[in-house]
Amino acid sequence: MRDRYTATAIALHWLIAVLLPGQFAFGLMLDDIPRGTPERGFYVNLHKSSGIVIGLLVLLRIVWRLTHVPPPLSDTMPAWQRHTARFSHALLYLCMLMLPLSGYLASNVSKHGIKFFNLVRLPPWGPDDKLLYAFFNQTHHLTALLLALFVGLHVLAVAKHMLIDRDGLLWRMWPRRAIHRMRTRADLPLESR
Template sequence: MMVQQYTRTAIWLHWSIAILLLSQFAFGWYLQEIPRGVPERSYFVNLHKSTGILIGLLILVRLGWRLAHKPPPLPDTIPRFQQRIASATHILLYVLMIVMPLSGYIASNFSKWGVKFFNVITFPPWGFEDKFIYAVFNQTHKVASWLLLVLIILHVLAGLKHLFIDRDRVFSRMLPRCFPER
């Protein structure tokens, strides 16, 4: 069966962002282990903010690229409702991928700290210090992280179902060409 693949750019963006995003999750959880008020915390929080901003920019590039390029159609053998669920999940993944870095960035600009980029360049906050606004965006950052995680787990389970149960080559649409056809 002929199944159209994603382009090399789409595949590269998908896997690099997947790895960076999952590492950023681990970094976020690690932050929770560092007690508040110790100097190391501000070092690691600024590092998390800096890597988060760079990942956010890469996500914007991906979104822009995706809006300009239609994905290859799924094979007709996939039922319509399943195709709709897949599209809805992908849209939600994009929304949450934007909400994550954006909420962290906005929260940081409503605290007196702003962002010290890689602990070297200080970006003074463009907002004002406001505990309520900070709390709203900080809470959005936390809730979005859990929603995104649940969605990623469902997304991975769906991918593995195609790979091991359906064996319909949908999985290979997102695999680099160097992998054997699956």
């Protein structure tokens, strides 16, 4: 049984961990662009397009996760902590999936549809329904807030493992080569680092 995540899981985790907060900030920035202007159309379509790309990466990650067993958590961790960790990871996956999906569904029940990277028009496949749009838009808004909350708790949990339990949990999700480089540097005398 391996004691760390695979290189693919690590690459997808960190790629998505960098892209999601950027996309979140981009979403909030949209509020500052006046409605009905060409700029808004341009940036909203850019947000939709990068969101779709992130959504596809999330799908890939979920497929990967469903077909691979994660490294087991340490036996020294109380059972409730192991259950909480698995449950919070499931919530993170759910939010990561619901967020782009709700945005995508909202865009397809509105006459605007999506203009992929402002180049290719993807006409909406649903009806132009204001009520449905409001529902998916609210879901998008709420899921974004929930994801931010869960990511905050996730980072706090990792910090607790690293600073209080000192069990090196972070290294399970850290590229092996980077750890090797850090260890080699730590072995060198100070003046030659």
